[in-house]
Amino acid sequence: MTNLVVGISRYLIILLIAVYTYYNFRFFARKDEAGKKQACRRQLICLFMLHFLAGLVVYANTESAELAAFYGAQAAFFVCYIYLYRVFYRNSSRILVNNTCMLLATSFMILTRLNPDRAMRQFLIVAVSAVVTWPVPFIIGRVWQLAKYPLVFGFVGLASLALVLAEGKSSYGAQLSLSVVGFSLQPSEFVKITFVFFVAGMFYRSVSLKTVAQTTALAAAHVLVLAASRDLGSALIFFIAYGMMLFVATNDWRLLGLGAAGGTAAACMAPRFFPHVQRRIAAWKDPWTDVADTGYQAAQALFAIGTGGWLGAGLYAGMPEKIPVVDKDFVFAAVSEELGGVYALCLLFICLGCFLQFMMIAMSLQAMFYKLIAFGLGTIYITQVFLTIGGVVKFIPLTGVTLPFVSYGGSSAMSTFLVFGIIQGLYILKRGEEDAHEERQPVEEGKTESEG
């Protein structure tokens, strides 16, 4: 009987995530509000059924009452989160709320299977983050002062990164985290956000040569400090985000070309200064000749993905624990091995769906400041997704970044909640504008200024 439940659940979970992902894009295709709402409703049905089945499989495998209760807590969290968001933020983007929950559900599923203690810890952090970031959409729409002091964002961010460089603990060859009252904090996760605010604020003021030069200098300082901390994944993310924001703000192809050339040159130089980059490139080119050493991580991930195949081995039926740092950088491989390649691919498209929603919001906003924030945060988000998934499946060399909302990690969860909260704030702002289009909104002021 147990076998029957586990077996059927395995296929149903794949079916449900596929349907969920379908509605994610169906949502974009529908123009009418009713159609969009219907797609979101169906997504929720899929989400809760999928989450329930996964909980069932976990229970069937462990027969742990504690984990059953844990499932209940998760379900309660999702219900509250979705319901309260609707109540408090009538105009919020439902698809983003759904996707947040879907990514988190996947995270809880796979982390529970990998390490229940860590899963519960993660759940706690997620719950706290959700509460703490609750007012963010409210604040975003009302605090216009955010655009006034971009340099504050710039220097605070830079100082945090410099502090990590000076005091930080190193893990896997990179200095990433600070110890703050017993918690390990990863400031670069939050500096991503201050960085976007800094750049958006600067370019909102002006895109004169002087401002661009100033901004570029401070942005370059961010990237260099990250590189000095040997956190090259983050350095790359900041670099790409800056380059794209500069391009969108100035619409100048020459600057984009210059940035691309500079980036390529830096990428060519990197292996000389960083031996671990050299090793990762070698492992990317050919993980098989030295499976025991340099190719170990990459090969283990590919074994996991390949052996799991399209349909996956099923929760608890694979060996994801063989992959190093499986709950962080390699969580995608664990998902693919046990939940299946189809599931993993759907996950990838859900992340892409979030990004597209970010971009649509960016395009609909009129004030350059907000536009650049939505665009910058979206760029950072999707670059991170691309680097982690691309690295795990050996499409590109490994960069050692995590998958937002899915990987284990408190700072990452908190900062992703902040990002999604900010985007929701902007979405709500836009919708509010549409609802009362004759009313003069504080935003319009910003927009007309940006004309100058």
Add this chain to the structure above:
Amino acid sequence: MKKGSQLKKAKPNPKANRGILLFSYAVVALFLCLSAYFGYFLEVRSEDAINNPYNARIAGMENRMLRGKLLADDGTILAQTTVLVDGTEMREYPYGDMFAHVVGYASPGKTGLEASANFYLLNSHANLLEKAANELSDRKNAGDNVVTTLNMRLQTIAYEALGNRRGAVVAMEPDTGKILAMVSKPAFDPNETVEKWEELSGGDSSEARLLNRATQGLYPPGSTFKIVTALEYMREHQGVYNAYRFDCGGIFAYENLKIQCYHKTAHGDQNFTEAFANSCNGAFAELGLTMDLGALKNLAEQLLFNREQPLSIPYAKSIYRMGDDAGEWEIFQTVIGQGSTLMTPMHNLMLTAAIANGGILMEPYLIDHVENSGGQMVRRFTPRVYGELMVANEASALTELLTDVVNEGTGSAVRTDAYQAAGKTGSAEFESGKETHAWFVGFAPVEKPRIVVCVIVEEGGSGGSVAAPIARELFDAYLGE
């Protein structure tokens, strides 16, 4: 100001939006590439990737899969797993020790095809419904069956022809690399490896029953090495090598060194072709003295000595040591295949196969195709070129020499009107006072070679009278079909 803002409202920041749109398209394109790559890996590349000894998951698959069958090319079962009434599984080998080394055993540890085809045997391509039904009812799925290239008839003939003697017989299609037969003796019964493990793995070391002599047995090549020496001489004397003459008195004396022909036979006046056909040691020793030894070593390595071989089952690397600084005695010994040179029968077979195939060596392979438990094709293996060991002209010149061996020289045992064979005999000394190892390598028919054979009989005596007749039986059987 107000008017301007209204204008903007209709079209907010069109230039900035164009940048955002372009970036979004680029990201979507990149993600499509990423997912296509991911799909390609899962669908096409993953099998090769995960079939790796470092993949711990394969061992885990044994608990969920009923190991598939190994079959001969005609479907005869060579290995299968049966489930006893009490649920225990047993691996059966109906032909006992006949396929022992090539098929191998599945416990303790795995060797031969049981090891190299392990992944396929533990993977199921049964239809999804059947698999799902099995999984739901807690039954094991039947692993795929692996159909080998092994020919039942040739394997039986080789097995019986070798009898109780120690040695190895390998046969292959030179134009595809399909291995048709592989016998090694003394053998063991794979049905009893678990019970008799102590005896098999310890035991008398000279017996070495577990050793696959065809691919792991290192023997002095004896006169079969004259193929290599002859090729080097032909390279150094292009077009004029047959001008060489030698008067053989049975013993070749050089300063105070003496080289004998087999049984001190005096061959008389010999040109190059005759010296090769009669396997005249004196002639080869003399022309060895004139040779560029560095070039000879390069050639040997080009012909896979001291190198990895394209084989999927365990093998030993052949050894060739002689360098530029060798003395006369070492030269005499090495050019006639004695001295420190050692090679495996499989290597000798590959070399001969390249000659038969116009200089191109095809990668030898043992798995023809994989089919699911219902007999549907899952994956077919196609011939693959390993590389060019020599140019076509050299291959055809060597073929002429090898044909003369059969028609005029030591290879008379494979001379017949039914087909024209080509080959080389060898009688390799390995320990003074003991009988020589008998070698034969050859192929037939010369016009369009379909089968290449290598035979070694340990302490068998003369290659021409002991090894060649075994090859003859295989040629007759395969070409007479």
